[in-house]
Amino acid sequence: xxxxxxxxxxxxxxxxxxxxxxxxxxxxxxxxxxxxxxxxxxxxxxxxxxxxxxxxxxxxxxxxxxxxxxxxxxxxxxxxxxxxxxxxxxxxxxxxxxxxxxxxxxxxxxxxxxxxxxxxxxxxxxxxxxxxxxxxxxxxxxxxxxxxxxxxxxxxxxx
Numbered sequence: 001x002x003x004x005x006x007x008x009x010x011x012x013x014x015x016x017x018x019x020x021x022x023x024x025x026x027x028x029x030x031x032x033x034x035x036x037x038x039x040x041x042x043x044x045x046x047x048x049x050x051x052x053x054x055x056x057x058x059x060x061x062x063x064x065x066x067x068x069x070x071x072x073x074x075x076x077x078x079x080x081x082x083x084x085x086x087x088x089x090x091x092x093x094x095x096x097x098x099x100x101x102x103x104x105x106x107x108x109x110x111x112x113x114x115x116x117x118x119x120x121x122x123x124x125x126x127x128x129x130x131x132x133x134x135x136x137x138x139x140x141x142x143x144x145x146x147x148x149x150x151x152x153x154x155x156x157x158x159x
Contacts, residue, residue: 003113004110004111004112004113004129005036005040005044005110005111005126006108006109006110007034007036007037007107007108007109007110007111008108009106009107009108010034010035010107010108010109011034011035011107012032012033012034012104012107012109013032013033013034013066014031014032014033014068015032015099015100016029016030016031016032016100017030017032017071017096017097017098017099017100018030018096018097018100019031019071019097020100029070030070030071030072030073030096031068031069031070031071032068032069032071033066033067033068033069034066034067034069034107034109034111035064035065035066036051036065036066036067037065038065041065044067044124045065047113047124048115048122048123048124049067049113049123049124049126050067050068050123050124050125050126051065051066051067052065052066052067053065053066054066067111067126068126069109069111069126069127069128070125070126070127070128071096071127071128072127072128073093076112076127076129077092077093078127078128078129078130078131079129079130079131080096080099080128080130080131080133081130081131081132081133082098082099082102082133082135083106083132083133083134083135084134084135084137084141085137085141085142085145086145088132099133102133102135103135103136104133104134104135104136105134105135105136106132106133106134107131107132107133107134108131108132109128109129109130109131109132110128110129110130110131111126111127111128111129112126112127112128112129113125113126113127114126114127
């Protein structure tokens, strides 16, 4: 199975790009959850993907399909682009953790399947292949958007 899934305007949640240990996450495991389009979720579940459904918070809510997506840098590192205004920055294994608390405006992503077999069980795990993550810019971001970063790290008053 090599069929990837592209989701534009994706909603991601339970972000742990840093891989920090939590009650539900062992240390070093980078991941997040993403809502899956309803029509794709049924097919994915039939193919062995681990598709779960949210619990409705009130009587008007419908359960929504989602899956956990691993962010692995071991064999096939994902291309994760941070979009801020007109600038695009490729995040690496160290800087991707900044997404844990970012105010995100939009996410377009591609996830790839990994078929596994262990102890008589099998399934499909989702891995991040590529993402373009646009962050919200506030008034100060807009005011200073044309300034370049000082690459040498020296402060102007250090001589």
